[in-house]
Every structure is written in C-alpha cells, then in structure tokens.
Amino acid sequence: MTTQPSSDGSLTDDTHLGRVALRVGSLDRVVPFYRDVVGLAVERERDGSRAVLSAGEIPVVVLDEDSDAPERGRREAGLFHLAVRVPDRGALGDVLSRARTRATEAGATFSGASDHLVSEALYFRDPEGNGVEVYYDRPREEWPWTDDRRVSMDTLALDLGSLADDAAGEDRAPDGTDLGHVHLEVTNVSRSRDFYVDALGMRVRDEGYPSASFVAAGEYHHHVGLNSWNTRSAPAGEGRGIEWFEVVVPDAATLDAVRESLADGGHGFDDGGFDGDESGDGDAAGATDSLVVSDPDEIQIRVVHGG
Template sequence: MDSAFAEIYIRDRRTSDRDPRMTRTPLVPDAARIGRTALTVADLEATAAFYRDVVGLSVLAETETTATLGVDGTALLVLRRDDDAPPRTDDRAGLFHNAFRVPSRAALGATLERIRDRSELSGASDHYVSEALYLADPEGNGVEVYADRPRAEWPRTEDGKIGIGTVSLDLDDLVSASDGAAAAPPGTTVGHVHLEATSLSASRAFYADTLGLQVQTESPSALFLAAGDYHHHLGVNVWNGRSRPADGRGVAWFEFLVPDEATLTTVRRGLAAADASVTEREAGFEVEDPSGIAVRFRAE
C-alpha cells in the first residue's frame, strides 16, 4: 500500500495512537453486509436442486446456464454453469463455505430436518454467538446454515471484541425446536462468507488495512472480520495450505452491500487510491483479493 491512500492511513493511524478518539474511517462502513454470492458449477440442475430442497432457497430466475436463488424475492445465490471450467484442485484458494443465516432457531431446526432427510450433515457447532450446521453441495462447495444467538449474549474479550468459540451442538435439542418448514423463511440472508486464502498476512492487509473491516477473532491460521459490530461477515483461513490463486469451479465472486451510491463511490475511489484494479460490474464494481477471489461492491 505505497499509495496516497496508504499515506492517509498511516497518518491517521499515528494520529489515533496519540488520541484514541481519532480513528480512520473504514472504506467499508459499519452498515455494510454480505449480499449475493456466486458459484461456477458443472451440474447446474443438481446444484440448484440442492439449494432449493435442502437449504430451502427459492429459484427466482433460471436459464440454460444460470440459476438465481433467494428468499422472499431477494437474490442470495447465483449459480453459473461453465462446461469448460476445470474442477478446483487441492492447491487452489477459494471457498471454505457460504453461510446462510436463518432468522430463528426454529428455522435452523427445520433445516436440520431437511438435511437429515435429503443430504448429509458433516458437522454442527455452537460458536457462542451462533448455532451452526455444516454440509457440502453436490459440487463439494462448503455450506453453513446458522442462526445467531441474541446479540446481548455474545461473549466479549477484554478489549471489547466479540468472542467466537466452538463447542458441540445438541442436535436433538435443536431438532425439537423445528417449525417443520419446507423452505427458508423471510429474513434469511448470506450472513458471512468463509474463504481459503493463499496468505493470511496478505488477506489481512487487503480486508482489514485497506477495506477497514474489523478483526473480531484471530489465530495464527485464521481471521474473522466484520463491518461494524457483527461477529463476522468474512472468515479467512490457511488451514489447508492453498498456494495458488482461485480458478475453475467454486466461488466466482461474493459481494458487499453498502448503504448508498455515495458510499459506493467512496469505496471505489479508496480502492483506486490503494492501487487496486477496479472493474465495473452491474450496478457496482469488482476487485480481486490477494488470493484471486473476486469481491464485488453494490449499493443497497
């Protein structure tokens, strides 16, 4: 970051060291959230059926090569068939999982019933801030479906950050809370996206230092970052030693939604000042992160 933007960041950071009341305004504001996520797939029909019948999304639009799924008319997932895209190899960066957040424990219990009936559960955890179910789609892409605990119950660390942990989840208790719904209810969103990166330090420089996401929880091999005071909108890990940029099937892009066009313009200018290559896309723009994963920005 040897740009004018970096100079502003360094100056503001030094100022904040002298006066903790003065801090740099992040490019991605506190009100931002994850919008849609997109996958490149080989078997469009089977993958769309999985997200419809197991995750509980509705098919909002489809062609021979694409399918858009969501809830209550809001698009959350875009699937694109590409017969020429090679399978993702073990050394490629990419998606760890897309995480769909349902608005209640009853909805999460219903999801567990659908998973048991039509798919296979690969994991389940209580993360203190949420309860989560894990599985994979027919193409091997990781999927999490989770429900947040009430925000007042989220644990805090001594420095005020949100504490995320992992303990076992009582599945019998969860399924007893099910409302039996056959589909995800209104209020379902993509709560966060979790990536497998080639470099944790480079990912931190891009997502935290440049975009201004707040690191909520970290370890030597993973970061969990958020816009504002959410537990995390983005997870990044290097657990599996991915050494090459993302390519082929798997994550095509994911997006941050910002509140308005003025904010979108601010983010675009800040990234350009940080020497990021910005590509215009529908109603917004796109940049690549250090692992070659496309990140889009769009106004609500």
C-alpha cells in the same frame, strides 16, 4: 437518510453481504440441495445456465453452470464455505429436519454442527463439494465481547436433539434469510486480512483460531473468514467454486470512501457493471452504483450500494 462513513474510513454496521456466485458443472446436480435442504426458492435464468436461489425477495446464491469448468485445483485458493443465515433457531431446526430426510437424495453430505457462541451452525458439502454453512445468530447482547469490542468465538458441540425439538415445521427458508458471511481459503492470511481491513474497510473481529482471521463491517462477528488450514499456494482459478460475492454498502458516500481507500492502497478496480454477467441483474437488487475489485487471491468482490 444518508449514512456518513466512519471517521476512520472503516465500514459500519449498515454494510452487509449481498449474493455469492458459484461456478458449477451441473445445475441439475446442485440445485436440489439448495432447494430441498437449505430451502431456497429457485429461478432459472440466462437460457437455463443460471439459477438464482432466493428467500422471499432476497437473492442469496447464484449458480452459473459451465459443464467444461474443471474441478478446483488442490493448490488453489477459494471457498471454504458460504454461510446462509436464517433468522431464528426454529428455521435452523427445519434445515436439520430436511437434511435428515433429503440430504442423501439431494447428493449432499451433512458434515457437522457447531455452537460458535455467537451463533449455532450446521455444515454441509453440496453435490460438487462446496462447503455450505447454515446458521442463525444469537442476540448480540449474548455474544462474548472483549474489552476492545471484538468477539470471542469457539467451536463447541451443538445439541442436535434440542435443535430438532425447536424446528418450526416449515418446508422453505423464511423471509429474512440471507447471506451472512463467506469463509475463504487463502494463500496468506496476513496479506488477505490487510486487504480486507486496510483497503476495503472492514475490521478484525476475532483471531482466536490458529492460521485464521475473521473480519467484518462494523461490529458483526464476521462477514469474511480467512484461513490457511489446507495450505493453498495458488490464486483462485477459473474452475468450479466461488466466482464472486457482493458487499452491499448503504450509500454513495461509503462507496466513494471505498474507492478512495482502494486507490490509496494501489489496488486496481473497475467501476460500473460486471463483466460476464449476461443476465442483466449484475448489481444487487436496487443497486445504483458499484465497483469490482479482486482480493490478493483473485477472488472477485462486487461492492454495491442501493442509493
């Protein structure tokens, strides 16, 4: 069934994120963390220079190897963290268990754990320094809602003992694991927020943190986080870090509404395939149409639909 776009042009709850791609210096260095700690399955592609990391049939993270890519510049916008969402607390407990025995061997750093009211989360640095969150969502009826249907998030201590007790005892990320959100370091939060809201069609969901904004399609707590905490002042470059991420819309009508909104806002975009995606899987699984646009910090967004 075709879902009609919302009357105000904003994206609905039928929209979600697809994959996120990182440019890395060495697959051999980075893959063990995503496989052995996060628990994703690994498939090598493109003459061994690409790895697609999946949970069941869902591709979540794409790693593109470029041994010549420099480290991300200290002034450059880019990834704060990518966020792998697991379907329940038991699966998050399994990540904690694997991290305690495997993170050091995999070259990763466990950097924290938080209760965000809407979710519970574990935080890591992968072997090349990319921020990685693994989290599960509490049921929506338990989220703190404001009078205008935004959410209220916080950063509280997470009881790791209780989380470990709830571990399901599985060695792999279960079916239903996906990319829940990406959190970006931007040069100007207001400018980026306006792009994601006014041009792309997301909604502001929470602005309770200083120098940050959280936006999403529909009433999700956030699909994109934006912050200027580390005072980035240059657009994203061609070094290691995020290459692109996907926004998956439900149908052609919604994609056409995004096209119209981008054009009305004077934002250039390309229709169709994705430059540099030589693997032949340029669109998300099942996608039949797509566009590519860059946000104000030159981070590429691939908007796709599955027909």
